[in-house]
Amino acid sequence: MFGHTRASWCRGLAGATEMDGMAFRPWVPKRVLATPAALGWAAGAAMVERAAGLGAEVVRLAADRLSGLPDAYRDAKTTMAVVVASPSRRRLQAIPPSADWRFDLAEGCPAHCQYCYLAGSLAGPPIIRAYANLPEILGELPGAVGLGRVTSGSVARGGEGTTFECSCYTDPLAIEHLTGSLAASIAYFGEWDAPVQLRFTTKFDAVEPLLGLAHRGRTRVRFSVNARGAERLEGGAPRMGARLAALRRVAMAGYPVGLTVAPILRLADWEGEYERLFREVAEALDGVAADLTCELITHRFTPKSKGVLAGWYPGSPLEMDETTRVRKTTKFGSVKFVFPREEMVGMRRALEGALGRWLPGARVLYWT
């Protein structure tokens, strides 16, 4: 069923991502698993139809429980399941420091970032689960207006209203050509007459379907960007130049925009590399009156994420050496490894300094 070789998979990846200016091919799953409940939703049926139209093999399951999931990384990463988000999956979660609340349009991502944070948060093979019952998912949001602890009622960020983040467990733009869920959510927030904001982060650049939407400034589109030295860790995602060009297009369409600089890495000449990044963002936004925020997130890993990533990307050059890190225990009792405090202070000073030089109008939301 999953007969392609690793070599052919790698060739396809390289062909799609080689250069900044090259059009990035939208991801197409090899196989789509659809549950009966998901097919009962118009959006679910439409997702399956779009995927089939692009050449995916469609398997209509007899029961709502997912079965026959591939274990191998490369097979899982080319499988999309169209399912219904259960009530427990629809329950809103607090998501500091980004936003008041998290909700999910999907789980999983087709890209191959060797530091992927999903390795530590999602269980099981890394297939993509796209949710068909968007009306039920969005129906959970109104009850949370005014109740968050990050932006709701905050002096510094209160102007953002109650914030809802939809890219914690997926890159929603990476699969938007199959799901349509992001555009529907942006339109929903555009029509919503309340102090609310939708937020998402993406590494993808297919923003055209979003440009004409009646977003009414209620969606902040952030691009996940990094130093050029990090690009070799980001297989299956558009190059940095393509992301910056997309940033310009959404800013010109009136969206509030943002940079998610993550993960900040100890690259050779990291200081010069991040200086270059902010200079390139300034060039990309030249002449555009953008409402720009910046989120700065240093690299960290957990014993679990390190183990999962080592299995997914054997031989990766990503540094995950516990002996050069500080071990921290979170309030939930889990362990993570972060940069030592002195190094953190130096990196923060350097990055915020470069940001101030090149993008003085950008508002830093947090450093972590």
Ligand code: SF4
């Ligand atoms: S784009 Fe984000 S979610 Fe997707 S693989 Fe990369 S880090 Fe993971």
